[in-house]
Amino acid sequence: MIKEVVAKSINDQINKEYYSSYLYLSMSAYFEAEGLKGFANWMRIQAKEESDHAEKFFNYLNERGGRVELKAIEQVPTDFDGIVKVFDQVLEHEEMITASINDMMDVAFEAKDHATKSFLQWFVDEQVEEEATVGDIINSIKLIKGDGQGILMMDRELGSRVYTQSV
Numbered sequence: 001m002i003k004e005v006v007a008k009s010i011n012d013q014i015n016k017e018y019y020s021s022y023l024y025l026s027m028s029a030y031f032e033a034e035g036l037k038g039f040a041n042w043m044r045i046q047a048k049e050e051s052d053h054a055e056k057f058f059n060y061l062n063e064r065g066g067r068v069e070l071k072a073i074e075q076v077p078t079d080f081d082g083i084v085k086v087f088d089q090v091l092e093h094e095e096m097i098t099a100s101i102n103d104m105m106d107v108a109f110e111a112k113d114h115a116t117k118s119f120l121q122w123f124v125d126e127q128v129e130e131e132a133t134v135g136d137i138i139n140s141i142k143l144i145k146g147d148g149q150g151i152l153m154m155d156r157e158l159g160s161r162v163y164t165q166s167v
């Protein structure tokens with residue numbers, strides 16, 4: 001049976017992953033309203049991936065005999081201030097999620113819960129990838145410097161992202 005302290009950290013993380021999903025869906029709605037369909041597509045897929053992350057934790061906690069407790073999702077921002085600031089916000093948010101996963105790893109270590117440590121490793125690796133991807137997008141946006149043609153090209157590129165289910 002999973003220790004209470006580990007179960008609590010998983011339940012807290014389920015909430016954070018659903019918040020992330022809701023945040024990115026809100027960003028997708030913003031881009032949609034701005035006529036940036038490719039950016040909107042990228043964010044919508046990002047939202048789905050976050051929901052998958054939540055389900056991964058959900059399934060794992062059930063598997064370990066823990067009790068999943070879904071809490072209210074905090075209000076997300078509904079208005080944003082341009083492409084650059086949105087992606088800066090995404091990076092900042094992902095860095096917070098990375099810190100949270102690292103804290104969970106510490107909890108699992110202290111509880112000597114080797115199964116949870118092994119399970120969390122996927123998320124540790126995933127966060128490295130997520131931060132790098134967002135960092136690349138930010139670099140491209142900076143290179144474009146608001147040029148319309150460049151934004152159009154990026155919108156096309158981000159529009160080609162396809163969702164792959166991971167749960």
Ligand code: FEO
Pocket residue numbers: 017020049050053094097130
């Ligand atoms: Fe589920 Fe983007 O971290």
